[in-house]
Amino acid sequence: MYPPKFFFRLLEGKFAPVALLSLTYILITFITRCILLAFSYKGFDWNLSTVAGTFGIGLIYDLAICSFVIIPMVLHTWFSNERMYKGIWKWMAPATLGIIFLILKFSQLVPEDFNEDLRKFVLWYVFIRMLILVALAIAGPTFRMNWRKSVLFFDLTLIIFLLLFNAISEFFFWQEFSGRYNFIAVDYLVYTTEVIGNIRESYPVGWLIAATLTLAGVVVWLSRNLIVGSVTTPMSFYKRSAVALILLAFPVLALYVVKPDWKKFSSNTYANELAGNGLFDFTAAFFENELDFYRYYRVIPDVDAFRIVRRQLEDHNSSFLTNNPLDIERQISYPEKERKLNVVLISVESLSASFLGSFGNEEHLTPFLDSIADKSLFFTNFYASGTRTVRGLEALSLSLPPTPGQSVVKRKDNKNLFSLGSVFQSKGYSSQYIYGGYAYFDNMYDFFHGNSYEVIDRKQILPSDIHFANIWGVADEDLFDLGLKEIDRDDLSGKPFFTHIMTVSNHRPFTYPEGRIDISPSSQSREGAIKYTDYAIGRFIRQASTKKWFRNTVFVIVADHCAGSAGSVELPVTGYHIPLIIYSPGNIQPQKITRLTSQIDLAPTLLGLLHFNYRSKFMGKDILNTPAGQERAFISTYQGLGFISDGRLVIQSPRQKIEEFTPDFVTGKSELRKTDDSLANEAIAFYQVASYMLKTGKFRK
Numbered sequence: 001m002y003p004p005k006f007f008f009r010l011l012e013g014k015f016a017p018v019a020l021l022s023l024t025y026i027l028i029t030f031i032t033r034c035i036l037l038a039f040s041y042k043g044f045d046w047n048l049s050t051v052a053g054t055f056g057i058g059l060i061y062d063l064a065i066c067s068f069v070i071i072p073m074v075l076h077t078w079f080s081n082e083r084m085y086k087g088i089w090k091w092m093a094p095a096t097l098g099i100i101f102l103i104l105k106f107s108q109l110v111p112e113d114f115n116e117d118l119r120k121f122v123l124w125y126v127f128i129r130m131l132i133l134v135a136l137a138i139a140g141p142t143f144r145m146n147w148r149k150s151v152l153f154f155d156l157t158l159i160i161f162l163l164l165f166n167a168i169s170e171f172f173f174w175q176e177f178s179g180r181y182n183f184i185a186v187d188y189l190v191y192t193t194e195v196i197g198n199i200r201e202s203y204p205v206g207w208l209i210a211a212t213l214t215l216a217g218v219v220v221w222l223s224r225n226l227i228v229g230s231v232t233t234p235m236s237f238y239k240r241s242a243v244a245l246i247l248l249a250f251p252v253l254a255l256y257v258v259k260p261d262w263k264k265f266s267s268n269t270y271a272n273e274l275a276g277n278g279l280f281d282f283t284a285a286f287f288e289n290e291l292d293f294y295r296y297y298r299v300i301p302d303v304d305a306f307r308i309v310r311r312q313l314e315d316h317n318s319s320f321l322t323n324n325p326l327d328i329e330r331q332i333s334y335p336e337k338e339r340k341l342n343v344v345l346i347s348v349e350s351l352s353a354s355f356l357g358s359f360g361n362e363e364h365l366t367p368f369l370d371s372i373a374d375k376s377l378f379f380t381n382f383y384a385s386g387t388r389t390v391r392g393l394e395a396l397s398l399s400l401p402p403t404p405g406q407s408v409v410k411r412k413d414n415k416n417l418f419s420l421g422s423v424f425q426s427k428g429y430s431s432q433y434i435y436g437g438y439a440y441f442d443n444m445y446d447f448f449h450g451n452s453y454e455v456i457d458r459k460q461i462l463p464s465d466i467h468f469a470n471i472w473g474v475a476d477e478d479l480f481d482l483g484l485k486e487i488d489r490d491d492l493s494g495k496p497f498f499t500h501i502m503t504v505s506n507h508r509p510f511t512y513p514e515g516r517i518d519i520s521p522s523s524q525s526r527e528g529a530i531k532y533t534d535y536a537i538g539r540f541i542r543q544a545s546t547k548k549w550f551r552n553t554v555f556v557i558v559a560d561h562c563a564g565s566a567g568s569v570e571l572p573v574t575g576y577h578i579p580l581i582i583y584s585p586g587n588i589q590p591q592k593i594t595r596l597t598s599q600i601d602l603a604p605t606l607l608g609l610l611h612f613n614y615r616s617k618f619m620g621k622d623i624l625n626t627p628a629g630q631e632r633a634f635i636s637t638y639q640g641l642g643f644i645s646d647g648r649l650v651i652q653s654p655r656q657k658i659e660e661f662t663p664d665f666v667t668g669k670s671e672l673r674k675t676d677d678s679l680a681n682e683a684i685a686f687y688q689v690a691s692y693m694l695k696t697g698k699f700r701k
Contacts, residue, residue, distance in 0.1 A: 015243055016230040017073045017156055020223050024160055025069050029062040029277060030055075032167045036174050037274055045268035053265045054275045060262070061277035064254035069163070071251065072155065077230065078244040149231050153220055156227065161216035168208060170278040176508075178564075179273045181282035182638060260284040261655065267672075269570050291404035291639065293691035296654035300684055302326060302692060308685035309619070312632075317608070317625055321615070327698070328619070328689065332604070334611040340427070341587060341610060342553040343498045344487070344544075347392060348533060349506040351559035353382075353577040355530050365530045368538030369557065372583050377609075379580035379593045383633040383644065384561045385600060387575070390442050391636070392560030393502070395599040397421065397451065399618035400699070401690045402636040404654075408694065410443050415450035418617040418701040420603045422452040424498035427612065430490045432456060432497070434483050436504045437473030444502075452701075453500070456486055468513040473504040475512055476536035484543060491549045502560070506533045526563060541583075554584040556606060558599075571642040571651055572668030576635040582609070596631035596644065597623045617699055619690060634686070643683030648676070650683040658684070 033055065037044060044050070173181060220227070263275040293299070303325050310320065310328055318330045353359045357370040358378070385395040390407035394400065397419050398408060408414050421431040432454045439445035439457040449455045458466075458474050461482050468475040474482075483501050490497040505512050510529035512521050517535050519528035537557065544550050559578035580602065582588060588609060597605075600620035607614065608622035623631065635642040641652040649663045649670060658680050661670035693699040 014230050014233045014235040014240065015074075015077050015247075016223075016226040017152060018070050018077060018247065020226060021070050021073050021156065021159060022066050024219060025066045025163055026059075026062055028163050028167050029058070029065075032170055032278075033058055033274055035171060039174065040178070040270045040274070043268075043270045044274075045266060045271055050266055050268060050271045054271050057263055057265060057275040058277065060258060061275070061280045064251075064258045065277050065279045067247075067250035067254050069159070070247065072159070074244050074247045076152070076155065078240050149228055152227055152231065153224075156223075157213075157216050157220045160219055161213050164212045164216055165209070166278065168212065172203065173278075178270070180276040181278045182285050285638075291654065293404055293688060296404065296656075297641070297652050297687070298656040298658050298684060299688055300681055302688070304681070305685040305688040305692070308682055309689045312630060312682070312686075313619070313621065315621075315625060315627065317622065318616070326692075328693075329615060329617050331613075332607070332616045332622075333613045334608065336611040338427075338612055339587070339610045340496050341584070342487075342491075342496050342549055343424070343556065343606065343610075344483075344553060345396070345498070345500045345556040345558070345606075346537060347396060347500065347502050347558055347560045348537070349389065349503050349560060350526075350563040351506065351530070351533070351578060352562040352564075353380075353559075353579050354574075355563070356579055359579070363527060365527055366534040367531075368534050368541075369579070369581065371538075372541075373579075373581055374592075375583065375585065375590050377582040377588055377591055377593060379582075379597050381594050382558075382578055382580040382597045383573070383576045383599065383635055384559060384578045385576075385598070385634050386636050387561050389502070389560045390444075392599065393444070393447075395634075396558070396560075396602055397448075397453075397500070398699075399600045399603040399620035400694075401600060401619060401634045401686050402641070403687065403691045403694060404636075404639055404641060406638070409447045414447055416700050417451050418699055419451040419453075420606075421448070421498065421500075422701045423603075423607060423612070423614050423616075425452045426614065427496075429496045429498045430454070430493070432486060432490075432499045434479065434486060434499060434501045435473070436476065436479035436482075436502070456482065458482075460486075468511075470509060470511045472507050476503045476505040476533050477513070477516070477539055479503060480536055480540035480543075483540065484547075487544075487549065488547070491547070496552075503533055503536070505529055505536065506563075551586060554582060554587060554606070554609070556602070557581040557583065558602060570640045570653075571635055571637065571649065572670070573635065573644065573649065573663045573665055574668035576633075577665075582606070593623070595623055595626075595628075596633055598633035600634060617693070617701075619686065632682075632686075641683075641687050643679075643686065645679060645682070648673075648679060650675070650680055652683060652687065 037054070170180070173179075258280075260281070264272050265275065266272055291297075299305075306326050306328065310325075313328060313330065314320070317334055318332050320327070320330045322329070355361055356366045356373070357364060358366075358373045359380070385391050385402045386407070388407065390409040391402055394402065394407045394409050398417060399420070400408070408417070421433075424431045431452055433439075433444070433448040433456070435444060435455075435457045437458055439448070439455050445455045445457070458469075461474060461478060465481065466474050466478050468478070473479070479501065483499060487497060487499055490499075506526070506529040508524075508526075510521075510524045510526050512529060512532040514521060517528065517531045519525065519531055521528060521532075541555060544553070544555075558580045562575050562578060564575060578599075580597070598620065600618070601623045602620070604616065604618050604620045604622040605624055608625055621630070629646075632643060632645040635644065639654055643650040643652075644663070647662070649661045650658065651661065652658050658675065660673050660675040660679065662673050663670045
């Protein structure tokens with residue numbers, strides 16, 4: 001029997017719901033791919049082979065996921081017959097219901113990491129389905145037949161609704177990240193409270209759900225004859241079993257045959273992403289959220305990697321503590337007397353350099369930051385390590401290059417690491433991390449609490465002290481008010497303090513209190529959120545200037561990452577360019593620093609400004625005491641590892657791929673060039689040593 005004939009027999013017979021669902025899903029994915037392509041037409045490589053690869057490879061992924069999507073309908077059709085509701089089933093159904101519900105409730109088959117709302121949804125869905133089973137077991141044949149039709153209508157409508165809603169979600173995700181689902185989407189599944197709240201506040205979710213549900217209902221209603229026919233069409237259990245087993249063989253085949261890297265057929269990032277399938281990529285990211293550098297990337301002998309890194313970290317202020325070739329621990333010493341100044345580090349959510357007037361922006365979004373830039377150490381060639389907050393926090397606190405996969409902040413074995421907080425604690429400082437939301441998000445509490453920081457979040461703010469909040473946390477002004485209270489408390493103790501404050505307001509849905517700036521919050525624009533955060537920082541520092549501790553305090557203002565890093569190339573350098581301002585009137589002389597600087601350099605540079613003598617495992621450099629010509633920066637996605645040096649960009653990717661580019665630091669585009677082995681080995685060495693130290697536990701304090 002030819003495959004098309006076999007398929008249409010399914011569409012007309014007992015397995016009509018399976019065929020209908022398959023057709024619907026493939027059509028949805030095809031239309032989704034076309035829409036995403038239309039929104040990416042400027043960056044897409046328009047030629048026949050790229051278009052064919054995008055849709056051809058995309059169809060393979062779509063069919064692979066389709067084979068999983070239809071499993072519920074296959075099982076439903078396979079085991080739905082009158083006999084299962086007779087005899088002992090009348091007595092077994094209630095017992096089965098109780099047993100399954102208790103298992104789900106008390107043995108926690110639903111993962112604990114999932115949000116409680118998601119857990120409740122799963123439990124209630126199982127409960128209702130088992131309740132229907134009980135009702136069908138007790139009812140008569142006619143009632144059962146009608147109910148079986150109704151249940152089939154309901155299930156198909158629900159599944160098609162979820163598929164359509166997923167397509168809409170993919171569209172919004174593409175708009176935000178210019179890619180299919182990845183680690184970010186996996187994180188969003190875990191932290192559903194913040195994410196669902198963010199979606200509710202950013203988009204007309206009610207209307208989207210209503211429209212999607214209506215469309216799903218229309219599809220099912222137009223197919224009602226096929227669905228009803230599938231219930232009434234007779235088919236023996238043996239024939240149903242044969243068809244079901246054939247259909248269930250496809251997901252097994254897809255599981256072992258279809259590979260995530262098939263979509264990487266082109267040098268054009270948009271084509272590769274469009275060739276993917278959102279659900280397939282989501283699953284791949286879920287199971288491969290940490291990548292073993294030694295397995296997926298090109299490596300050199302560890303001794304050679306450490307030799308390169310040791311040579312790069314060596315300067316007149318440092319000396320290695322041992323001759324061990326696989327060790328980078330060194331003593332950092334400065335001839336000047338240590339300065340026990342307080343430090344307030346403000347990491348600002350999504351603050352691209354391009355938003356500041358000091359970098360040429362003419363919208364006057366950051367009047368306060370621009371006003372102090374010329375009164376500070378102002379770094380104009382400073383680059384973020386990654387594209388997410390946790391990458392920024394990792395770089396700022398650990399001074400490590402971004403190893404592939406999840407940030408160290410999100411990993412399980414991330415306690416007692418050598419951190420900026422631990423250095424300050426060793427000098428008698430109190431060390432704090434203050435966040436305006438709930439610090440369990442992104443594993444921040446667990447990470448900072450386990451690495452020499454006291455964690456303070458919105459739970460410490462009285463409801464009466466909150467002027468405004470959205471799903472991510474309190475408005476930045478309320479966050480800074482909390483910071484002032486905690487700093488005043490530390491000052492009274494007589495100890496110097498190191499306080500790291502993480503803002504939240506410059507994040508979708510971009511809402512903030514009324515009357516603070518000249519952009520209405522009703523616009524929910526990023527420009528308004530940026531200007532409000534600038535206002536909140538200015539308000540904080542002006543209030544701090546009235547405190548007695550102000551004259552002995554260094555304020556560090558830096559972004560965690562850019563507002564966006566998408567482009568037609570894998571790592572557009574402009575998507576990582578962020579500001580760094582170190583402000584301390586009377587303590588630090590104003591100067592514009594134009595040298596290439598990485599986010600991992602902030603910690604050793606700051607400690608150098610304080611002339612601290614300490615033991616270091618940091619892989620960043622004190623850029624103010626680094627010999628000319630040794631500047632470099634690290635930029636990354638969760639798989640692409642970039643190394644910028646001497647106007648060149650080396651990108652390492654899984655499958656031992658390494659390429660060198662000449663990046664345009666104005667447009668963000670890059671031109672492929674012949675790879676310099678010496679530069680490539682230097683790039684490999686830094687990432688390999690960072691991975692080695694984390695893997696072997698050598699980065700512990």
